[in-house]
Amino acid sequence: MRVPVLDEATGVASALADNHAAAWAAAEPRLLELARLRIAQLLGHPDELAGRTVGAAGPVLDEDAVTALASWPSSGLFDGRDRAVLAFVEQYVLDVATVTDEQVASLVEHLGAPGVSDFVHGVLVVEQRMRLTLAWQRLGLEATA
Amino acid sequence: MTVRSHRIPPATPGAVPLRRALRDWQAAVVRLDAVDPVTTELVRLRCASHHDCRT
Numbered sequence: 462m463r464v465p466v467l468d469e470a471t472g473v474a475s476a477l478a479d480n481h482a483a484a485w486a487a488a489e490p491r492l493l494e495l496a497r498l499r500i501a502q503l504l505g506h507p508d509e510l511a512g513r514t515v516g517a518a519g520p521v522l523d524e525d526a527v528t529a530l531a532s533w534p535s536s537g538l539f540d541g542r543d544r545a546v547l548a549f550v551e552q553y554v555l556d557v558a559t560v561t562d563e564q565v566a567s568l569v570e571h572l573g574a575p576g577v578s579d580f581v582h583g584v585l586v587v588e589q590r591m592r593l594t595l596a597w598q599r600l601g602l603e604a605t606a
Numbered sequence: 607m608t609v610r611s612h613r614i615p616p617a618t619p620g621a622v623p624l625r626r627a628l629r630d631w632q633a634a635v636v637r638l639d640a641v642d643p644v645t646t647e648l649v650r651l652r653c654a655s656h657h658d659c660r661t
Binding site: 470473476477480487558562566569574578579582586 | 624628630635
């Protein structure tokens with residue numbers, strides 16, 4: 462991602478790139494991809510919606526799941542772990558202050574506490590980066606993902 | 607503001623490179639100086655309150 466608005470602040474641009482790479486290295490890619498695409502749907506981020514995260518074996522999330530993502534509560538393509546992740550992510554995006562104890566407990570049940578820590582840090586990075594690029598684009602600063 | 611209890615233990619281990627990268631990112635942002643310090647602090651405290659962040 463090139464961010465012209467940060468051309469004069471190279472430390473910030475490189476730190477932004479570094480924490481994005483670190484997030485994908487730390488979190489399970491399929492789960493973070495579920496989060497990334499659901500956040501992109503909720504925030505209305507066309508560049509992120511168009512992209513796919515690809516691992517060594519191909520896209521980390523199959524296209525059927527991508528198609529069904531917006532209707533995940535009624536879809537049979539998502540298991541309990543996916544549902545815990547998506548429920549948490551939706552609440553995080555809509556109002557982080559109202560994430561419930563039950564939503565976090567469900568994540569811990571599926572990912573373990575260290576897994577939750579890394580996943581939530583990853584969601585923070587992905588969501589923050591998306592909001593930043595949307596803001597820059599709407600301000601005419603032409604950040605490109 | 608409602609202060610919640612910890613939902614995972616504070617000492618829960620996490621990926622060190624990610625935490626280091628986040629720390630460096632936040633430090634780089636704080637070093638920016640185009641916004642005056644009072645506005646910066648108001649935003650920081652508002653975000654900390656909303657996120658129930660005690661650091």
